Amino acid sequence: MKVFLQFVVGLTVFLGVSFGLYRGYSFFYGKKGGNNYDWKVIQQKKNIIPVAIIGSGPAGLSAALYTSRAHMHTVVFQGPQSGGQLMSTSEVENWPSVGKKQGPEIMQLLKDQAQHFGAVLINESIKRVNFASWPYELITSDDQVVHALCVIIATGAFPERLKNVPGEAEPWGKGVTGCAICDAAFFKDKDVVVVGGGDSAAEQALQLTAYAHHITILVRGPKMRASAAMQDRLKKFDYITIKYDTMITQIEGDGSHVTGVTLQTPHGSEHMAIDGVFLAIGHKPNTDIFKGQIAFSPTGYIAHACRTQETSQEGVFAAGDVSDERYRQAAVASGDGVKAALDAERFLQHIGFDEILAKKIERLLYDPIAIADLPDIEPIESLDQFKQVVLESNVPVVIDFYTKTCSSCAQMMPYIKSTAAHMKNKLLFVKVDIEKVPELKNRYAITTAPYFIVVKDGLVIGRHNEAMTKRELFDFASRFVQE
Numbered sequence: 001m002k003v004f005l006q007f008v009v010g011l012t013v014f015l016g017v018s019f020g021l022y023r024g025y026s027f028f029y030g031k032k033g034g035n036n037y038d039w040k041v042i043q044q045k046k047n048i049i050p051v052a053i054i055g056s057g058p059a060g061l062s063a064a065l066y067t068s069r070a071h072m073h074t075v076v077f078q079g080p081q082s083g084g085q086l087m088s089t090s091e092v093e094n095w096p097s098v099g100k101k102q103g104p105e106i107m108q109l110l111k112d113q114a115q116h117f118g119a120v121l122i123n124e125s126i127k128r129v130n131f132a133s134w135p136y137e138l139i140t141s142d143d144q145v146v147h148a149l150c151v152i153i154a155t156g157a158f159p160e161r162l163k164n165v166p167g168e169a170e171p172w173g174k175g176v177t178g179c180a181i182c183d184a185a186f187f188k189d190k191d192v193v194v195v196g197g198g199d200s201a202a203e204q205a206l207q208l209t210a211y212a213h214h215i216t217i218l219v220r221g222p223k224m225r226a227s228a229a230m231q232d233r234l235k236k237f238d239y240i241t242i243k244y245d246t247m248i249t250q251i252e253g254d255g256s257h258v259t260g261v262t263l264q265t266p267h268g269s270e271h272m273a274i275d276g277v278f279l280a281i282g283h284k285p286n287t288d289i290f291k292g293q294i295a296f297s298p299t300g301y302i303a304h305a306c307r308t309q310e311t312s313q314e315g316v317f318a319a320g321d322v323s324d325e326r327y328r329q330a331a332v333a334s335g336d337g338v339k340a341a342l343d344a345e346r347f348l349q350h351i352g353f354d355e356i357l358a359k360k361i362e363r364l365l366y367d368p369i370a371i372a373d374l375p376d377i378e379p380i381e382s383l384d385q386f387k388q389v390v391l392e393s394n395v396p397v398v399i400d401f402y403t404k405t406c407s408s409c410a411q412m413m414p415y416i417k418s419t420a421a422h423m424k425n426k427l428l429f430v431k432v433d434i435e436k437v438p439e440l441k442n443r444y445a446i447t448t449a450p451y452f453i454v455v456k457d458g459l460v461i462g463r464h465n466e467a468m469t470k471r472e473l474f475d476f477a478s479r480f481v482q483e
């Protein structure tokens with residue numbers, strides 16, 4: 001009898017705790033499940049993606065490697081920075097097993113590995129999502145609607161900008177930037193400041209050492225937060241100065257370039273004549289497009305369950321910096337991506353997605369247009385060639401100024417190729433590596449990359465100094481088409 005009573009009490013406690021935990025979990029995450037996974041509905045849709053991954057940093061690409069290796073058709077929307085944040089760093093020494101390697105090299109290896117197993121990487125961003133009903137809708141920057149059976153969000157984080165500092169917004173891209181690896185070449189023999197005290201600030205300063213005349217690091221507090229190894233590397237350069245307890249209060253410019261900054265120092269206000277401001281003051285998670293669709297943490301990161309990458313929406317997973325305010329390291333993001341991929345695989349099995357269904361929907365799969373085969377854009381490598389091709393052209397010429405290290409320049413190339421093919425004979429597209437023909441950079445006051453100018457009969461008739469989506473580039477170029 002006593003044993004029986006103990007059993008009943010034990011069972012009651014167990015059920016009570018389990019239910020409580022379940023309710024607590026559901027309450028905390030407000031988990032929305034219970035979708036009607038109706039395969040008949042799926043067979044009436046088009047543009048289907050079994051596993052859609054938003055983001056191509058370490059998290060997104062590691063997830064893609066796993067899902068595609070498990071024979072799940074996977075499409076990665078690479079977004080504005082193909083390869084993610086590691087594309088803007090030089091040496092990486094803590095990616096397990098590779099020793100010391102360049103960030104872009106590591107990301108290329110990861111892309112190759114994911115593609116080897118069949119992952120499809122496309123140069124599009126997702127501008128809107130709808131998780132209200134299944135299959136989930138993703139709207140691309142090209143306005144296509146795709147239907148995802150499950151989604152892995154790996155949109156990472158982007159650099160913060162200064163707040164309440166007069167003059168910061170206007171010269172963005174004209175001397176104020178967040179990416180040394182993209183823009184350092186524009187500051188040859190110039191004086192620049194780097195704002196921030198962490199590893200990113202140290203990294204940006206080190207990247208600038210190959211170009212700048214003098215680099216001043218402005219640290220808001222009394223010491224740098226960068227690792228000891230990074231600080232040691234900074235000490236090797238006598239043209240790097242560090243100012244502590246210092247903040248920028250104003251950025252001054254002449255309309256096209258930055259000319260100086262006003263600083264608040266422990267000794268009062270100080271003016272510095274400089275040519276460039278590199279911001280390294282932290283990152284903000286890329287969550288805007290998911291607002292109202294899934295639960296966030298109080299600090300704005302995507303909330304996920306404790307031991308898995310599940311979000312508040314069944315079949316939607318989050319990995320990497322977008323859901324990690326604590327670690328923010330490439331290897332951690334990659335591990336998150338692997339977990340999200342395994343969670344996605346379990347989810348697809350759970351809703352009955354098997355080889356037979358995969359075969360049935362094969363003809364309905366999203367098939368982005370193959371742009372890799374389009375002809376290349378003519379590179380301009382000398383002033384003579386510029387005169388012949390650009391100045392003597394009888395149609396307007398769009399010139400794409402780029403640098404080899406600028407990832408958004410590489411990212412835009414497929415858009416440029418497809419726009420050029422579309423506007424053939426009406427508009428000519430050429431590209432100029434600013435380091436190969438610096439005279440053109442100076443002649444046209446090019447201050448960042450990518451930078452587009454449109455030239456007709458030797459006159460500049462259009463300018464755009466930022467990366468564009470495929471649609472934005474198309475709209476920009478259409479303005480100059482001659483019918």
Ligand SMILES: Cc1cc2nc3c(=O)[nH]c(=O)nc-3n(C[C@H](O)[C@H](O)[C@H](O)COP(=O)(O)OP(=O)(O)OC[C@H]3O[C@@H](n4cnc5c(N)ncnc54)[C@H](O)[C@@H]3O)c2cc1C
Nearest residue numbers: 055056057058059079080081084085126155156320321330
């Ligand atoms: C300068 C610098 C140096 C660093 N050095 C190191 C280091 O040495 N070691 C280390 O471990 N970590 C380092 N880190 C941190 C590391 O880079 C990040 O932790 C890691 O990249 C996070 O990976 P992620 O995949 O979560 O996101 P990210 O790398 O931020 O990638 C996010 C991806 O999402 C895409 N995206 C964003 N919005 C959209 C959208 N709407 N649609 C489609 N795609 C979208 C972007 O294009 C990008 O591909 C460094 C970071 C910086 C900035």
